[in-house]
Amino acid sequence: MSGIQPARRVAFDVIRAVEHDDAYANLLLPKRIAAARLSPQDAGLATELTYGTLRMLGYYDRVLTLAARRTPDKIDPALLDVLRLGAHQILGMRVAVHAAVHEAVNQAREVGSRSGTGFVNGVLRTLTRSTPDEWRERVLAETTSVDDRLSAEFSHPEWVVRAFRGALAVEGRADELAGLLEADNEPPRVSLVALPGLAVTADAVKATGSDAGRYSPVALTAPAGDPARLPLVEQGKVRVQDEGSQLAALALSRVAPVVAGERWLDMCAGPGGKAALLAAEAGVGGATLVANELVPARVGLVRQALQALPVTVEVRQGDATLLGEAEPERYDRILLDAPCTGLGALRRRPEARWRKQPRDVAELTRLQAKLFASALAALAPGGTLAYVTCSPHTAETRAVVESGLKRHGDGIELLDAPGVLQSVATAPLDLGPGPFAQLWPHRHGTDAMFVALLRKQP
Known part of the structure; x- marks a missing residue:
C-alpha cells in the first residue's frame, strides 16, 4: 500500500x-506496530485509529x-x-x-476496483458536508426505542x-446506564501492579x-x-494489570x-496475570500455588507470566x-476466574461487543456452573473460594453463584465481598x-x- 501513511496502514490491517x-x-496491534517500526507518535x-474505529463501529x-444509502452487508x-x-477520522478525531479522504481513497485503490474507489470518495465527501452533531441527530432520529437509541448513540x-x-x-443504579456506556468508549488508563516480595509500591512509583x-x-x-520499556516491567517485578483484576x-x-x-x-489461570499476583502473595505468606489452565497455548502464557517470580508454582494443563x-477438599484458597463474555472489559477489547452474542451467555453459564461445583468440591474445610468474572451480566455472576449454592451449598457460607474488598482498598469503593x-x-x-467470596465450614 505505497503512499499510505504507516499508522493508517497498520490500523487498516488490524481492523481487517x-x-x-x-x-x-x-x-x-502491538506486533504490527513493532513490525512497522512506528515512531511513538505514529504508534x-x-x-x-484502531481502537476508536472498533469501539464506534456500530455507530459508524x-x-x-x-450516507451510502445502502446497508453495510451490501458493501464490499x-x-x-x-x-x-475514514468515518472515525472525520467524525471522531x-x-x-482532506487528509482523511485522501488516505481512504488510496486505501480503497489498493483493495478495490476503480468503481469502488469512486464509491468511497463519494461516501466520505458526503460525510464531510455535515457536522458530527448533525450526523448524530440523523442517526438518533432513525432509532425505534430507548434501548435502540442508547445502542446507536x-x-x-x-x-x-x-x-x-x-x-x-x-x-438500584439503572440511572447510571448512559454513564457506563460512555465510559466503555473511553480509552482506559494503563494500570501496573507491583508484585509483593519483588517490588515495594511506593518505591516503584518513584522509580517509574x-x-x-x-x-x-x-x-x-x-x-x-x-510501559514495557520501564526497567521494573522488563525485570518482571512490575506488570501491566487492571486495578479491578488486582482487587479480585x-x-x-x-x-x-x-x-x-x-x-x-x-483454576483457570490463563493468561497468568492474577496467577502472578497470587503467587507473589503466596510466596510472602508461605503458601504454595497450583495454576491450572485448559488451553495448551494459554498454559505457555501462564508459565511465561510466572518466570520472574522467586517462588515455585506448579503449572498444569487440565480440565478444571x-x-x-x-x-x-484439597485447597485452602481457590480462585475461579471463570471464562465469560468479557463484557466488563469492553474499554480495552472493543471488538468483543460485536463478537459476542446472547447465545454465548447460555453456553458460558453452563460451563461456569460446572466449574463452580468443581471448585466447591476441591475446597478444603475452612477454605475460601473467590468466584470472579470480567462481566457484570447477572446470568454470569450472581445467578451462577445462587443456583450453585442451591445445588451444592451445604456447609457453604457467603462472605461479605464488598466488605472484604473495602478492607483491601486504599480509598472508598462505593460498592x-x-x-x-x-x-x-x-x-x-x-x-x-464481579467478585463473590464463599467459605466452607470447618
Whole structure:
C-alpha cells in the first residue's frame, strides 16, 4: 500500500484481521506496530485509529448506511473497513478532512476496483458536508426505542445495553446506564501492579515516575509511553494489570491472614496475570500455588507470566471441571476466574461487543456452573473460594453463584465481598449492597469485575 501513511496502514490491517479473521486487536496491534517500526507518535495514532474505529463501529455503520444509502452487508467488506476508518477520522478525531479522504481513497485503490474507489470518495465527501452533531441527530432520529437509541448513540449492541441495565438495576443504579456506556468508549488508563516480595509500591512509583493507583494497594498508574520499556516491567517485578483484576485477586489472598503451608489453586489461570499476583502473595505468606489452565497455548502464557517470580508454582494443563472430583477438599484458597463474555472489559477489547452474542451467555453459564461445583468440591474445610468474572451480566455472576449454592451449598457460607474488598482498598469503593461485589468502569475506572467470596465450614 505505497503512499499510505504507516499508522493508517497498520490500523487498516488490524481492523481487517479483527473483522474477518477473528484476530484480537490487543494482541495483534502491538506486533504490527513493532513490525512497522512506528515512531511513538505514529504508534499512538495507529492505536487511536484502531481502537476508536472498533469501539464506534456500530455507530459508524449507521452513519454510513445513511450516507451510502445502502446497508453495510451490501458493501464490499474491504471497502467497508476503509469507510469505517475514514468515518472515525472525520467524525471522531481532529484530522484534516482532506487528509482523511485522501488516505481512504488510496486505501480503497489498493483493495478495490476503480468503481469502488469512486464509491468511497463519494461516501466520505458526503460525510464531510455535515457536522458530527448533525450526523448524530440523523442517526438518533432513525432509532425505534430507548434501548435502540442508547445502542446507536454509544455504539453497543442492544442486548448488551439491556444486560447492563439489568446489572445496574440490581444495585438500584439503572440511572447510571448512559454513564457506563460512555465510559466503555473511553480509552482506559494503563494500570501496573507491583508484585509483593519483588517490588515495594511506593518505591516503584518513584522509580517509574508514575502515580499510586486509585484503589489497589499494589497498583501504579503507568506514565505516558510504552510501559514495557520501564526497567521494573522488563525485570518482571512490575506488570501491566487492571486495578479491578488486582482487587479480585487480593480479595482472596487477604480475606484472612495466610497460614504457612496453605495450598492455593488458580483454576483457570490463563493468561497468568492474577496467577502472578497470587503467587507473589503466596510466596510472602508461605503458601504454595497450583495454576491450572485448559488451553495448551494459554498454559505457555501462564508459565511465561510466572518466570520472574522467586517462588515455585506448579503449572498444569487440565480440565478444571474435573478438579473437584480428582482432588476433593484439597485447597485452602481457590480462585475461579471463570471464562465469560468479557463484557466488563469492553474499554480495552472493543471488538468483543460485536463478537459476542446472547447465545454465548447460555453456553458460558453452563460451563461456569460446572466449574463452580468443581471448585466447591476441591475446597478444603475452612477454605475460601473467590468466584470472579470480567462481566457484570447477572446470568454470569450472581445467578451462577445462587443456583450453585442451591445445588451444592451445604456447609457453604457467603462472605461479605464488598466488605472484604473495602478492607483491601486504599480509598472508598462505593460498592452496592452485599454479599456480592461489582466494580464498574464509570464509577471505579476499572474493568467491570464481579467478585463473590464463599467459605466452607470447618
